[in-house]
Amino acid sequence: MISLKNINKYYKQGEQEVHILHDITLDIQQGEFVGIMGQSGSGKSTLINIIGFLDREYKGDYVFKEDNIVHYTNKKFTYLRNKNVGFVFQNFKLINNLSVAENVALPLMYAGVKKKEVTQRVSEVLEKVGLGGYEKSIPSQLSGGQQQRVSIARAIVGNPTFLIADEPTGALDSQTSAEIMALFKQLNTLNHTTIIIVTHDPNVGKQMDRLLTILDGRLISDTEGE
Numbered sequence: 001m002i003s004l005k006n007i008n009k010y011y012k013q014g015e016q017e018v019h020i021l022h023d024i025t026l027d028i029q030q031g032e033f034v035g036i037m038g039q040s041g042s043g044k045s046t047l048i049n050i051i052g053f054l055d056r057e058y059k060g061d062y063v064f065k066e067d068n069i070v071h072y073t074n075k076k077f078t079y080l081r082n083k084n085v086g087f088v089f090q091n092f093k094l095i096n097n098l099s100v101a102e103n104v105a106l107p108l109m110y111a112g113v114k115k116k117e118v119t120q121r122v123s124e125v126l127e128k129v130g131l132g133g134y135e136k137s138i139p140s141q142l143s144g145g146q147q148q149r150v151s152i153a154r155a156i157v158g159n160p161t162f163l164i165a166d167e168p169t170g171a172l173d174s175q176t177s178a179e180i181m182a183l184f185k186q187l188n189t190l191n192h193t194t195i196i197i198v199t200h201d202p203n204v205g206k207q208m209d210r211l212l213t214i215l216d217g218r219l220i221s222d223t224e225g226e
C-alpha cells in the first residue's frame with residue numbers, strides 16, 4: 001500500500017544542504033502494525049512527515065495504492081492526506097475550549113459531513129476508544145490517558161487508511177501507556193487499520209509486529225516483532 005523508493009531528503013541550513021534521509025526504500029502493507037525507532041535526530045519525524053503526506057519536498061518515488069503521488073497537484077495531495085491519514089501526537093493537541101465531542105468532530109466538520117451523521121459517528125468512535133458518555137467533557141478535565149483516547153478518536157473518526165502516531169505514549173506513565181498500546185492493537189486487529197508508531201520506548205517497540213530502525217537517516221533494520 002505504502003511504497004517508498006529511494007527517498008532522499010535534504011534540508012537547507014543557511015547556504016548548505018544537509019542530507020537527512022538516505023535512500024529509504026520501504027513497503028508497508030494494509031493492516032500492518034509497524035514501529036519506527038531511532039535516536040533523537042535520526043530522521044523519524046522527517047520520514048513520517050513524508051509517509052503521512054505532510055511533506056513532499058524530497059527526491060525519490062512514493063507509490064501509494066499503486067499510484068505514484070510525486071506528480072500530484074497540491075490540491076490532490078491535500079485531499080490524499082485528509083482522506084487517508086489520521087495523526088496522533090505525544091501531547092494530544094486537543095483544543096481545550098471545545099468539548100470532547102467537538103474535538104473529535106473536527107475532521108468530519110472540515111469534510112462537510114452532515115451534523116446528524118457527525119453526532120452519531122462521534123458517539124460510535126468514543127465508544128470504540130472506551131470513552132462512551134464523555135461527549136460533553138472538557139479535555140483538560142481528563143487524565144492524560146483519556147486525552148490520548150480522545151485524540152485517537154479524532155484520528156480514526158474519518159476512517160483513515162492508516163494512522164501515524166508520533167510518540168503517542170511519551171507523556172504517559174507505564175500503566176496508561178500499556179492501555180493505549182492495547183487500544184492501538186485492538187484498532188489494528190478489529191478494524192485492520194494500518195498503524196505506524198514512532199517511539200523511543202523499547203517496551204512499545206517490542207509490542208509492534210514489525211520494527212524499523214533508523215540511524216543517521218538510514219534504515220538499518222527491519223525486523224519482525226517478538
Ligand SMILES: Nc1ncnc2c1ncn2[C@@H]1O[C@H](COP(=O)(O)OP(=O)(O)OP(=O)(O)O)[C@@H](O)[C@H]1O
Pocket residue numbers: 011012013020038039040041042043044045046047
Ligand atoms: N525544518 C528543518 N530544517 C533543517 N533541519 C531540520 C529540520 N527539521 C529537522 N531537521 C534536522 O533533521 C534531522 C532529523 O530530524 P527529525 O526531527 O526527523 O529526527 P527525529 O528522529 O524525529 O528526532 P526526535 O526523536 O528528537 O524527534 C535532525 O538533524 C534535525 O536537526
